[in-house]
Amino acid sequence: KYNKDVSLSARVFKTIVDPFIGKYSLVKVCTGTLKPDSVIYNVGKETEEKSGKIYVLRGKSAIEVPELIAGDIGAMAKLSVTTTGDTIALKSAPILYHGPKISSPYTCMRYKITNKGEEDKLSSGLSKLMEEDLTLKQVNDTANRQTLIYGIGDQQLEIIVSKLLDRYKVKIELSRPKIAFKETIRQKVEAAGRYKKQSGGHGQFGDVKMSFEPSGDLEKPYIFEETVFGGSVPKNYFPAVEKGIAECCIKGPLAAYPVVGVKAVLLDGSYHPVDSSEMAFKMAATIAFKDGFMKAAPVLLEPIYTLSVVVPDKFTGDVMGDLNKRRGRVLGMESINHGKQIIKADVPMLELYGYNTDLRSMTGGMGVFSYEFARYEQTPGDIQKKEVEARAGKLDGDAE
Known part of the structure; x- marks a missing residue:
């Protein structure tokens, strides 16, 4: 299998x-001989x-060697394109090996930098850690104004925090991620909004x-419609x-979450030939929206x-009981090989x-799970x- 007399091929x-x-x-040479300062071809990315x-790594020391032959494990420094799972070979004889199966990370935490001004160090440190560990993922959640870090489990994320501190001298704090709630209404209502301001000279007047x-x-x-x-x-x-309606939908009046699923119809209003302006009508629409939304x-x-959970048969009762406690609705069970079951359920994030x-x-560490977004549903009272009580400060902040 390991033949040093044919063309080079190796796996990173x-x-x-x-x-x-x-x-x-770190590479495993499968065929041929790898020599220093030679041109290699990344088969998957089609680049040279x-x-x-x-080198051969021994403990913390890297020992330079003249060559690596088929069957050897060694290391190459400063490859700019090649990453974990890639195949390297000669362009004249490309061979592509299967890459490793990388687990999808589902454990997520919100992180915040402790000392402001170290954002560049954090970004550089995280990108280097993600090169090392392909199960690590960083997501910028703009809707909730938070940055998230995904890993296989809590312990992995704690190790990442300590590595950032030890290697890159950046301290971050992990916390529970914010949930992307949304707001909507259940009834039809009518509401009026009048914006009137007089401050010498031209005033402001809008009525809807x-x-x-x-x-x-x-x-x-x-x-938005008008009649x-x-x-x-x-x-x-x-x-x-x-525009007034659109701006109100960014931060809803109930708990400052984005608004969805509202039909707004302009029915009537009044204006002043001198004092009316676009700004006045925008403010009037904002007043009407906030009043109408809270009544509807x-x-x-x-x-x-x-959620899909794969567990051995003997644990299905415990897992289903736990899902019920989490307000989950079990959709069904499916038996698979080796005495395991797949339990599917809809569970709130x-x-x-x-x-x-x-x-x-x-x-006992034998269960695995995965999940994907399904839809939005009404939150229990x-x-x-x-x-709403926890977010009251956000609304007050907007009013100031």
Whole structure:
């Protein structure tokens, strides 16, 4: 199998990035001979690069060697394109080996840098750690203004925190991630908004009467229509009214979460030939929206995820009982080989926090799970009340 007399082929099975010794790509030479300062071909990425010096790693020391032959394990320094799982060969005789199967990370935490001004160090450190560990993932969640780090389990994320501190001198704090709730309404209401301001010279005047109802489309924040007759609101102010609605949908009046599924209709209004302006009508629409939204039975929507859990038969009862405690709805079970079951359930994202640790303790480390986003559903009243109270400061902050 390992033949040194044919063309070169090798697999990169690990990457080490160290702040002192630099980046090493660990390779297993499968066929042929790897020599220093030779041109190698990355088969998967279809690019050529120079091998540089080659080493054998022994403990913390890297010993330079003249060649690596088929069957040897060694290291190459400072490869810019090649990463873990790639195949290297000669361009004249490309061979592609199967890459490793990388587990998808499902345990996520929110992280925050402790000392401001170290963002560049953190970004550099995290990118180097992600080169080493392909199960590590960083996500910038702009909707909730948070940065998330994903790993296989809590312990892995704690090790990442200590590595960042030891190697790159950056301290970060992990905390529970914010859930991407949304707001919508359940009833149809009418509401008026009048904005009047007089401060010497031209004043500001805008007056609108609007109706708000569920649009039935939770993909879009709002649908805007107008049924104004007789020019009570001039057409050139319609875009300003819509802009007021659009800005309100970014931070809803209930708990400062994004608004979805609202149909806003401009019914009537009045204007002043001198004092009316686009800004005045935008403010009037904002007042009408906030008033109407709170009258229209506002509700919070929470993200629901479809969870798949693979466990041995003897643990199915415990796992299903735990899913019920997490407000999960079990969709079904499927028997697979080796006495295991796949349990599928719809579970709110809010209840999935810490599931990795709980599943491991329930099944002695034999259970695995994965999940994917399914849809949004109405949040139960007790959880909505708690969330609205917790977010009251956000609304007050907006009002200031």
